[in-house]
Amino acid sequence: MTPWDLHETYRLVQRVFGRDQEKLTRESARSVTDRQAFSSYHFAEAMRLSKDFERKHLGGNTRTILEIHVQGAEKKERAFQVFMVQAGAHSLAAVQSLHAIPDIFAHAIYFAAGQNLQSYALDDSKVAVQSVVSCLKKDSQFARLSSALHSMQSGPGWQHLAAVSSVVNHNYSG
Template sequence: MTQWSVIDTKKYVEFQFGQEHLDLTAPSLHSLDQRLRYAQYHYQEIERIQAAFTETHLGTDPLLVVIYGGDETRRWGFEVMMIEVGAHATACILSIHAIADILAQAIYNVLGYSHAENERQALHERKINAYSVTRLLKQNRMYQKIAEKLADFCDDAQYKYVAALANRSKHHSIVRPQLSEDWTGKRTALHEFHFPAFRYNNKEFPELSFSEVLEPSYSLASHAVVEIGIMLNEILAKHHP
């Protein structure tokens, strides 16, 4: 995948709008990178915690033996693992979910909508989000491709699942991850974490494994960020000598 030069973006923003506007814009650009790194970190921690639990407490025994076998040390190890994995899974989901609105904020700033000279067009700070910025971009023919890409990202079924999971966890109750065990041989992994089925905004969402949610949604978000970043640079470069 082609890389997005954030350094070039900053250079273009400073040239077109000045240092003060660059200072306003830079935090959202940095936050895109940080949110993706946070999501990656939390996912890697889940893998590390599961591997450590397997080595220390599980071995080749069935999970039921660990939980109900009477060894309190092993059972407590399981409980601690589930708390830690739940914390990291929830944090991973929240970071991925945050990408859309932070990306919208970055687009809004980079294109100068928040610049003082565009005050009449400016949105209220609390109303700057992926959907409001998409509507704004559609009003300018030059920004149609960015608007389409941002809309495609937010409308993707993978992102909608993450958004529902994040909003359910933030505003109603945490969707607690579960660990399943398969001795049939039908599944590649013997042990697999998954999000149980849940309901949000009058819609039912199915049970899905971590591998069906976290990896694809991270890839979706990272590709959207890079592709839109490249589009922004292409637009800004036209005004740079």
């Protein structure tokens, strides 16, 4: 499979739909790559924090995590609490960034295919994978994109990510 040439896409969108539409497409596509980078960064930070904590606090006389919760290990226990907050924050951000990518990508496809210019255009707040799939199916020029877009939120990998995101969001929202 040949890689997607974003610059060619932008040129085509501008030629067919105009500069404003190309700008919307470009901003959405940039947001996809931003979320990928954010997720990678947060994952790397969570791993770095884990290794740092392990190196500093689980070496020597401390062999298990349980040993930092005993009398006399208050400093290690405080360090563990700080580690859990920091690593948890980075983990949450990584999961949320990954989970958002398909819907942001749906925006890029929606604008690149000029779906916002159609009579059945969606309200901005309704643009998401499933609604864009429905729009694409109505447009004979872009209908074949609908199954590829739909596949971004299907399969066991997506189900696991959605479940983790749901649990994490539920635990931190209330």
